[in-house]
Amino acid sequence: MDKSVVISTGEKLDTRRSLVHEDSIEYPHTLFLEDGVAVFNEQMELLPLISDFLSHYRKGHSDLSVKTYANNLLYLVKFLTTYDENHIGSLRDNCLLTVHATEIQRYFDYCKKDKCKDGKPKRAISGKTIQNRDAAYSRFFSEFLCNPPAGYRTIRYEEDPYERGRLAGAAKESLIKPALFLDVEALILVANHEREKCLIQFMFDSGVRRAEVKDILQDSILQLSRGLRRSVIVDDETFQIASEYVSMEIRGNKARGREAKHRNTVVSKATINRVQRYHSSIEYKKHKRQWGDRPLPAFLNQEGNAYTARSVSKLIKKLSKRALKLGLIKVELSPHKLRHGFGAMLLNSEDLGKTQLDRLLLLQQCLGHKSLDTTQMYTKIPVGVWERFLDRNGIALKRHQLMKKLQDRTRAKKGIAK
Template sequence: MQSDLPKIVKDFLVYLTTIKGKSLRTRKEYEYDITLFLRFLIAVENDLDIAKINEISIKDITIDFIKEVSLEDMHLFLEYCEMERNNSAVTRARKAATLKSFFKYLKGKRRMLDENPAEELETPKIGKKKPIYMDQQEAEKFIAGIRKNKHYYRNYSMIMFFLNLGIRVSELCSLNITSVQDNLLHVIGKGNKERTVFLNKACTVSLYKYMEKERQYIQGSTTNEALFLSQKGTRLTRQTVAKIIKKINQDSGLNKEKLTPHKLRHTSATIMYKSGADIRSLQHILGHTSVSTTQIYTHVEDKEIRGVIESNPFNLLV
């Protein structure tokens, strides 16, 4: 798709990765959103069949074309995404964020626009969802479901990393042998931001057993720097890890709905918080830039909230 992009879009995507430190995955999402938006504008302007929007070329779009974009065009685009493409509020919010970032770049960094039409673009409201996670008992049942097959030690160690460190699946896949220094783990998070977390006993013991009893016997283990290897001796992918989690969920008999690697992160953060971890410590462990993001993970059950109120000393005076 890169060859079909106008230079101004290519320049923006390069800026995202080299200057803003966005991941390649995020860059691809931005590319998709901007491409769809520009195709939509061409379709509307030329009265083209919107059903064939993916066939529209945008390679000849110039800054003069973009200068004509209005806030109303963006509203119409988001309406199209909702009504015709059935995009959720979350997806539309991402598209709005992409447009705001793109036009901010054109005006602020490139000085190509006199006005930023996306400056007043509002983000679709997203209802707060209660995070899906396992409680302590469910997590223990899940762990017990790790089958003792030829990848038992690897899978067990990965689960210990997920549940004890709240690590992201992308972070786990990118770990190298050199990421571990004694009882410290150096993690490369979003935006290539590095953080260091302590490995507790569960992590160090499980990792030692994996290295001693499994990893060294995998073909290519001496030449591949990745910490967690596939059966073929290659670095694990996010998709492969997701399949492993799904299989353990089934084998354990837990069958927790929509249990993904990210839900293990929710589980870890929730259990740590309930065990007394303070919000600032959690923020560092999870690698959140903003504490408000961490607060999503610190939800408590209604019965626990009620218990706190019932235990209020003033309640005993009645």
């Protein structure tokens, strides 16, 4: 539904010719200026209530969050105007002016089922997703439509469907399912190009989100690589040797005020070196020319463009299907499972903290979690899930040693890598 959401990037969005003006609906905000959001239904009719809410909501939230809220509200409107006898045929998003709590609860019941009203099969929605939609609806009704902020006047005169709290039941807590070391190794082994191999290893070793890949720059990798080669003579008997890990700044997803939310994560020396060698390849140097003076991404696709969030998912899905077909993995992997794999591996890396609490606090910083409660989900993974790798003396390999092994065991053969 992303095509139904238009977010202004500075230009004026004139809605004077919109079908919204054919109604007698009394609503003052029908011209979306700079920083505005316009949301349309499947008939490409402007939905003024949702659009105005999101234009206000966008002032303190990321564009990704805006699109998520828009889609959640679109799902509710579509259900009400398609299946609810009290709202079938309702124009645009007018149904939101009169919908009651019981009708929203019926929508949540529908989400949990695996069949449509006409009996056709559909995908049941998870409890966590329903909770997210419930939170979006609560904010829309309680903080906007029924209790409008400054500059907006009340237009819904029915009671607030959320005046007594959330309408969806509590979601069942699900355990994190991380990608394991051998799963990631399989994914890298079936990749034919070093550009894909080092991207997968970097994501697994850094915990970056798929949308953050495009903002990892070649210059950042270069500076970290140079720092890893430095050794300092402190005195005649003391040498300062570079660590096996580096602290890397990640330009995260946009947060409140649409400013990038920066954080630091921990990446192993072996992974940085692998990416740096990829930057020395003929393919990367060829694509580098087309970027000119623009900031150069560390990872470029086959056409020499930066990886988008969607193209990262598409790549991992492609490699997963290949690995599944060869019997190398049992379940399909995803970018978020790689991120979970990073988190679980760091939490079990005793060289990155003396106690689990030390590592938990480090992990919170690396993943960019606001609340430690979110990070603590990683402590609920059964210990038996974790593969332990030992050296010949029976000593457990550290995380940086595993990353070096991953690099050595998955290096592209000559004549294949490009």
